[in-house]
Structures are given as structure tokens and as C-alpha cells.
Amino acid sequence: MTRIPGREAIGKKGWLRAHKWLLLRRSSQLGLLLAFALGPWLGIWIVRGTLTSSLTLDRLPLTDPFFLLQSLAAGHLPYREALIGAGIVLAFYLLVGGRVYCSWVCPMNIVTDTAAWLRRRLNLQSARAPSPSTRYWLLGAILVASLASGTLAWEWINPVSLLHRGLLFGLGAAWAIVLGVFLYDLLIATKGWCGHLCPMGATYSLLNLTGVPKVSALRRAACDDCLDCYAVCPEPQIIRPALKGDGSAIVSSLNCTHCGRCIDVCAQDVFQMTTRFHHRRVGHEQGTDPIADRLDCGTARPVH
Amino acid sequence: MRCGLCVRACPYDTLKLSAFGDGVAPGTPYFEPRRVPCEMCPDIPCVKACPTGALDRGLEDIARASMGLAVLIDHETCLNFNGLRCDVCYRICPLIDKAITLDMQRNARTGKHAMFIPVVHSDACTGCGKCERACVLETAAIKVLPIQQAKGELGRHYRLGWEEKAKAGKSLLPQEVLELPVRRPGGGS
Numbered sequence: 001m002t003r004i005p006g007r008e009a010i011g012k013k014g015w016l017r018a019h020k021w022l023l024l025r026r027s028s029q030l031g032l033l034l035a036f037a038l039g040p041w042l043g044i045w046i047v048r049g050t051l052t053s054s055l056t057l058d059r060l061p062l063t064d065p066f067f068l069l070q071s072l073a074a075g076h077l078p079y080r081e082a083l084i085g086a087g088i089v090l091a092f093y094l095l096v097g098g099r100v101y102c103s104w105v106c107p108m109n110i111v112t113d114t115a116a117w118l119r120r121r122l123n124l125q126s127a128r129a130p131s132p133s134t135r136y137w138l139l140g141a142i143l144v145a146s147l148a149s150g151t152l153a154w155e156w157i158n159p160v161s162l163l164h165r166g167l168l169f170g171l172g173a174a175w176a177i178v179l180g181v182f183l184y185d186l187l188i189a190t191k192g193w194c195g196h197l198c199p200m201g202a203t204y205s206l207l208n209l210t211g212v213p214k215v216s217a218l219r220r221a222a223c224d225d226c227l228d229c230y231a232v233c234p235e236p237q238i239i240r241p242a243l244k245g246d247g248s249a250i251v252s253s254l255n256c257t258h259c260g261r262c263i264d265v266c267a268q269d270v271f272q273m274t275t276r277f278h279h280r281r282v283g284h285e286q287g288t289d290p291i292a293d294r295l296d297c298g299t300a301r302p303v304h
Numbered sequence: 305m306r307c308g309l310c311v312r313a314c315p316y317d318t319l320k321l322s323a324f325g326d327g328v329a330p331g332t333p334y335f336e337p338r339r340v341p342c343e344m345c346p347d348i349p350c351v352k353a354c355p356t357g358a359l360d361r362g363l364e365d366i367a368r369a370s371m372g373l374a375v376l377i378d379h380e381t382c383l384n385f386n387g388l389r390c391d392v393c394y395r396i397c398p399l400i401d402k403a404i405t406l407d408m409q410r411n412a413r414t415g416k417h418a419m420f421i422p423v424v425h426s427d428a429c430t431g432c433g434k435c436e437r438a439c440v441l442e443t444a445a446i447k448v449l450p451i452q453q454a455k456g457e458l459g460r461h462y463r464l465g466w467e468e469k470a471k472a473g474k475s476l477l478p479q480e481v482l483e484l485p486v487r488r489p490g491g492g493s
Contacts, residue, residue, distance in 0.1 A: 039312070045312075048308075048309055048312040048313075048353075049307040049308055049309045049312065050306070050307050050308055052305045052306055052307040052331075053305040053307035053309065053355050053356070054307065054309070055309060055353075055355075061355060063305065063355065064305075067305050071305065071356065076356070076357070077357075078305070078355060078356035078357055079354070079355055079356060079357050079361070081355040082305065082355040082356050085355065151329065152305070152306070152329075155306055155329060155330065155331060156329060156330065161306065161331065162324050162330055165306065165308065165321065165330070165331055166323065166324070168308065169308055169311065169320070169321040169323070169331075170320070170321070170323050171323060171324075172322075172323020172324045172325050172326060172330070173323065173324045173325030174323060174324035174325075174330065176324075176325075177324060
């Protein structure tokens with residue numbers, strides 16, 4: 001009998017508490033989408049534009065730093081609104097943690113979460129995922145391609161903006177790209193897109209350096225090794241140092257999306273949402289490369 | 305940034321964003337003149353809305369916009385080419401007598417009538433597409449094309465004699481002009 005991750009937590013904590021962070025995230029994702037869609041659908045204009053660049057209540061400009069980066073690489077310096085907008089977004093994510101975008105804002109997250117859920121239910125085992133550092137190489141390649149072509153190179157196929165823009169302006173054939181990512185995650189690589197390839201997520205990982213909220217395995221002594229957190233985590237490689245190491249209990253990897261799903265599914269209540277300043281007992285060990293380590297780029301510290 | 309703020313700013317719902325699979329970069333703003341042409345708002349809200357400069361704010365007079373170039377592409381179906389006085393593209397043009405003029409020519413078919421041929425001038429045409437929208441045919445004979453598709457380009461070494469003459473203020477030919485024999489068909493001279 002296959003273990004269904006979270007089943008034990010539901011029995012112990014009740015369905016609602018075992019889905020608290022998931023429900024909060026879905027409300028955030030759908031609420032943001034609704035804020036963008038009320039204009040084109042019902043004529044109630046709260047936000048104009050897309051996640052790429054938008055204007056809220058005809059006042060507040062917001063611009064995605066990943067797009068600004070592509071634009072700058074392409075040799076185009078945008079107008080002041082776009083720069084101010086990107087500054088506001090940068091400041092926000094530096095405060096709350098970059099990859100909060102991935103799990104609380106990005107519309108593709110619902111697609112890849114569904115693929116991961118179905119994969120667990122169907123018990124599909126194939127695991128041909130590329131290295132989690134592939135996304136950083138891809139990000140670099142995109143900036144070089146933008147520089148060479150003078151265009152926003154990734155925007156030909158970026159599933160995130162294609163889906164979001166498609167819902168607001170007409171999908172065209174973008175459903176094929178979205179379906180492709182879904183099938184890739186379902187059949188080829190577990191958590192393949194968000195956890196290994198997405199260069200937009202890679203950009204937000206780099207902005208994850210200073211975020212205040214952090215997931216911590218505060219009650220790691222209570223861990224009964226059920227592995228439910230590993231099963232649901234979009235970046236399972238990041239849990240081990242905090243859960244099984246003897247250093248800080250804070251999940252310090254830059255790839256943590258702060259989705260909180262590990263908190264939901266743990267029947268033993270091992271995980272909590274804390275701040276980065278919580279229980280900082282041990283810093284980084286001597287002789288390791290803290291940044292590369294936290295990017296999961298290979299020079300992992302020894303795990304005890 | 306492919307954000308669509310220009311689309312939202314357009315009061316006539318002229319602009320749309322291209323979708324994935326349309327052949328251009330997804331999210332590129334465009335319009336179909338035959339469906340909804342550009343109304344050439346004097347305050348140019350689409351340009352004002354653009355946060356990146358993809359639409360250039362240096363454009364302050366919409367009459368100087370260059371969104372494309374109208375081309376009277378089908379001479380066989382154009383009513384004016386058939387000797388009628390349709391003139392609709394000429395009359396509707398926001399820059400009438402600048403972007404489109406009527407050129408009177410002899411109607412060789414009847415031998416006694418005139419044809420008023422609509423002529424588009426690329427230096428004035430903004431590509432707003434009102435002519436394409438208004439063309440009375442089932443399918444428009446005049447169409448807005450991307451400028452690089454519509455325009456030819458003279459070799460850079462070409463000089464137009466009459467312009468050089470006007471620039472110099474006098475004829476640039478040597479005083480002693482070579483006398484060449486005039487040859488006519490039929491061998492006469």
C-alpha cells in the first residue's frame with residue numbers, strides 16, 4: 001500500500017490545518033489573477049497590464065525584475081516607471097524572500113503542483129530530472145541570447161508569462177506550452193520545471209538571499225522519518241540540512257519557495273514558519289561556500 | 305515588456321496582443337485595420353501608457369506616427385482604377401491630400417473619360433488603416449503593410465537629376481551638350 005503524503009497529518013490535525021498553507025497560497029494566486037482579470041472580464045479596473053509590468057489603481061507601477069534583466073541585457077533601458085516598478089518589486093521580494101513569487105504568485109505553480117500531485121497519486125517513478133543548477137545556466141544563456149538578439153529572448157516560450165497573459169489577452173496556442181510543462185513534470189521529471197529548469201524561478205532564487213520569513217524544522221527531534229515533507233516539497237534536496245543536520249534548523253536554501261507545504265503535511269508538527277533570525281544557533285561551517293551551498297549547486301556540506 | 309498596458313489604454317479597442325503561435329513574438333501589440341483601425345487620438349494614450357519605451361514618447365504629434373504604410377495593392381478591383389468615382393479611401397484619410405491624393409489620368413478604355421487614381425505618399429501616411437477599413441470592396445484593395453514590406457529602396461549612388469538641379473540652382477549638365485541622333489521606331493529620324 002502506497003503511503004499518501006499528508007494523510008496522517010489530516011487524521012491528526014484535521015483537514016483544514018493540514019491544508020492551511022496550501023489554501024492560503026491558492027487564495028493568493030487566484031486572488032492576484034482575479035485582480036488582473038476583473039478589468040478585462042467585468043470592466044472593474046484594479047490592475048492593468050500583466051505580471052510582467054502593471055499599473056495598479058492608475059498609480060502604482062510594478063515591473064518584474066526578470067523582465068527588466070532581459071530588457072537590460074537586450075540593450076534597452078526602459079522608462080522611469082518600469083525602473084521604479086522593478087525597484088518596488090525587488091524591495092518586496094528582498095524582504096519576504098524571492099521565491100515567494102513562485103509559490104504565492106506564479107500561475108504556473110498551480111499547473112506544476114497538479115502534475116506533482118497526480119504523479120504521487122499514480123505512483124509514477126521515472127526520474128530523469130536534470131540537475132537543479134540547470135536553471136542558473138539557462139538564466140545565463142537567456143541573458144546572452146537577449147544580448148545577441150536585442151530582444152527579450154525567453155519571452156518566445158516563457159510558460160509563466162504565456163499562461164498569465166493568455167488568460168487576460170487570449171491564450172492562442174500557449175496551452176500547448178503549458179500542457180508540455182505539465183506532461184514533462186508528470187511523466188518525465190518529478191518537479192522538473194519549477195525545481196530544475198525555470199530561469200524565472202532562478203532569478204527569484206537569487207533574490208531569496210535576504211528574505212525574513214523562513215521555514216524552520218524547529219521540532220526536528222520529533223521527526224519520525226515518514227518522508228511526507230520530502231514527497232511534497234518542490235525542492236526536496238533543501239530539507240535535509242535543516243531537518244537532519246546538527247546546525248541551524250532554518251531551511252536556508254535559496255531555492256526554498258516558502259510554500260509551507262512541509263508544515264501542512266507533517267503529522268508531528270516538526271516545521272514552522274519563523275523568521276530568519278529565529279534560533280540561529282550555528283552559522284555556516286568553515287570551509288564551505290555558503291552561496292553555492294544555498295543555491296544547491298553541488299558543493300553540499302557534509303550531512304550527518 | 306509585452307505587458308499589454310497600451311492595449312488597455314486604447315479607447316477604441318484597436319490594439320491586441322499577439323498570442324503564442326501567431327508567428328511574431330508572443331505578446332506583441334498589433335491591430336487589424338480592416339476590423340478596427342487606429343483613430344489617431346491626439347493625446348496618444350497608448351504611447352503614454354508604455355512603461356518601457358517600446359512605444360517611443362518622442363512621438364508627440366500622432367500625424368508623424370509610422371505604424372505601417374497603406375498600399376493600393378489591387379488595381380484590378382479598385383473602383384477608381386475601373387473609372388468610377390469611389391474615392392472612399394481618399395475621403396476617409398485623416399491626412400487627406402497629404403497621405404492620399406487623387407491623380408487624374410486619361411481613361412484609355414473609354415478614350416474620353418478620366419480616372420482618379422488614389423496615390424499614397426509614404427512621407428505622410430501613418431498606417432492608421434482607416435482607408436483599409438473603409439474600402440467598399442468585399443476584400444479591401446488598399447491594405448496597410450509593414451513599412452519594410454511596402455517600401456522599395458533606391459541604390460545609394462542614385463541621384464535624381466531634377467533634385468540635383470534644384471539643389472544647385474542651375475543645370476549641372478556641361479554647356480556643350482553632346483548631340484545624339486534621335487532614333488524613332490520605323491527607322492525615321
